[in-house]
Amino acid sequence: MRLEAPIPAEALEAISAPFAAGAPYPLDAPVLQPLGLLLDLAGEMLRERLFVVQTAEAGPESCLRTDFTVSALMAHIESGREKGRYFYRGHVFRVAPHGSDRAEEFPQVGVETFEPGDPVVADARIAAEAWRAARAGGRRDLSLLLGDVSLFGAVVDALALPAPLSARLKRAASSPRKLRAELQAAVNGERPPTGSGGRLGALMSGLNEAEAVAALEEIWELAGVEPVGGRSASEIVHRLAERAALAQAPRLSPSQADLFGAYMAITGAPDAALDEVQSLVGGTATIFQRMNEQGDMLRVATNVQTSDGKRAVGTYIPVTMPDGTPNPVVATVLTGKTYHGDAYVVNAWYDTAYEPILNDAGQVIGMLYVG
Numbered sequence: 616m617r618l619e620a621p622i623p624a625e626a627l628e629a630i631s632a633p634f635a636a637g638a639p640y641p642l643d644a645p646v647l648q649p650l651g652l653l654l655d656l657a658g659e660m661l662r663e664r665l666f667v668v669q670t671a672e673a674g675p676e677s678c679l680r681t682d683f684t685v686s687a688l689m690a691h692i693e694s695g696r697e698k699g700r701y702f703y704r705g706h707v708f709r710v711a712p713h714g715s716d717r718a719e720e721f722p723q724v725g726v727e728t729f730e731p732g733d734p735v736v737a738d739a740r741i742a743a744e745a746w747r748a749a750r751a752g753g754r755r756d757l758s759l760l761l762g763d764v765s766l767f768g769a770v771v772d773a774l775a776l777p778a779p780l781s782a783r784l785k786r787a788a789s790s791p792r793k794l795r796a797e798l799q800a801a802v803n804g805e806r807p808p809t810g811s812g813g814r815l816g817a818l819m820s821g822l823n824e825a826e827a828v829a830a831l832e833e834i835w836e837l838a839g840v841e842p843v844g845g846r847s848a849s850e851i852v853h854r855l856a857e858r859a860a861l862a863q864a865p866r867l868s869p870s871q872a873d874l875f876g877a878y879m880a881i882t883g884a885p886d887a888a889l890d891e892v893q894s895l896v897g898g899t900a901t902i903f904q905r906m907n908e909q910g911d912m913l914r915v916a917t918n919v920q921t922s923d924g925k926r927a928v929g930t931y932i933p934v935t936m937p938d939g940t941p942n943p944v945v946a947t948v949l950t951g952k953t954y955h956g957d958a959y960v961v962n963a964w965y966d967t968a969y970e971p972i973l974n975d976a977g978q979v980i981g982m983l984y985v986g
Contacts, residue, residue: 616666617711619718622752627722629751631704633744634726638702640694642727644686646706650676653685664709666719679708687727698730712792724748734974766892766900769970769985770878773898780865784875794879801872824849885916886926893918899965901984903932903972910934910949912982919961927961944969948982960986 622630635641650667666679680686683703691699704724711717726744730737742759749757767788771781787793828849867875874895881891889900901917913931921927934945947954947969954969965986972981 616708616719617716619721622722626752627704627724630748631702631724632751633747634724635702637740637744638700638726638728640690640699640701642683642687642690642701642703644680644683644690644703644705646680647677648680648685650678653678653681656685666708666710680705681709682707682723683725684727688729691727691729696729700726700728700730702726729976734976734978734980737974766902766983767878769900769968769983770875770892770895772968773985774871774874776867776871777865780867784867797867798872798875801867802869804869805866886918886928889916889918899960899984899986901927903982903984905980905982906931910945910979912945912948915981922962930961949979951977951979958986960984 647668650665653665654661661681665681668677668679683701683705687701687703690701703726705722706720707723708720711719726741728737728741746757746759768785771784776784784794784797787797878892878895881888883891885902889902892900899917899919901914901919903912904915905911906913911931911933914928917927919927921930932942932945934942934949936942943956944954944958944967948971951971951973953971954967956967957964958967958969959965960967967984967986970983971979972983974980
């Protein structure tokens with residue numbers, strides 16, 4: 616396991632201070648974390664980044680901690696507090712990508728926060744604390760990039776790509792390295808390699824579930840393997856097939872890769888950025904902010920125009936229609952689901968999609984429209 620060079624104690628204290636000052640609850644997270652819970656939350660694709668630990672006794676599989684988020688969440692739930700800020704500092708462990716010389720054990724410092732109130736204010740506070748911490752550690756080359764994963768997903772949906780390819784791109788959005796590799800492979804005309812996602816996964820994907828489960832159990836028996844505290848054969852088969860389908864999905868075409876490259880290069884104020892998105896994929900787009908507890912949605916950035924040719928910024932979609940019935944768009948989004956269907960947008964009917972924008976706590980704080 617490659618270790619990151621140690622940080623001088625004085626520098627580590629300076630980096631920690633901005634986080635610790637505003638977080639009254641220090642977090643003591645165990646190094647061993649429940650593997651099943653992490654995979655349920657993040658998906659089987661995370662397994663390749665984990666150091667998995669299997670004890671001799673029958674019991675749940677574990678892994679070395681990859682971060683402190685799950686531990687903070689569990690600590691907050693167990694505390695029964697309505698709100699809390701948890702300061703953490705300690706080493707985390709992640710398997711480096713193949714061929715990389717990246718450190719696999721390194722320190723992580725930060726804060727996890729669970730608080731009611733304006734999520735935008737909370738995000739700004741975290742960003743400011745992180746900035747001060749990095750500067751306290753001696754960095755003077757900082758820049759802050761803000762993006763929108765929901766908008767990226769809407770661009771993917773607008774291209775009507777095959778479902779496995781669409782899912783693979785959306786997963787890659789959280790990893791610049793994987794997204795760059797996906798785009799470069801398309802530009803180079805590379806085809807997905809045979810057996811992508813693992814040979815066993817590719818084999819299982821050609822069988823129905825009952826046959827695949829039987830085959831896996833037979834392999835276990837022949838190899839003398841007895842699963843201990845892990846997943847059932849059915850669960851493993853399902854995840855292997857899902858992983859193989861994602862890996863074997865077709866590549867983007869070179870022209871589609873160029874489009875995504877142009878999208879990733881967009882920068883600027885929200886209205887100008889939406890105009891650039893429209894020029895790439897066509898249609899209209901809007902970013903909405905939730906106005907109140909009821910769920911009325913305010914247009915804060917849009918390229919939809921009113922009848923007098925001005926942007927419809929400042930107009931809103933009410934949670935309740937004039938006749939007193941629930942607005943179907945807002946009602947769907949407030950449940951955390953995406954609305955698809957015809958909708959009257961400002962002054963015309965459109966074929967639309969409205970996707971919820973969630974904060975870290977899973978609360979709906981706005982929505983993204985394309986149509």
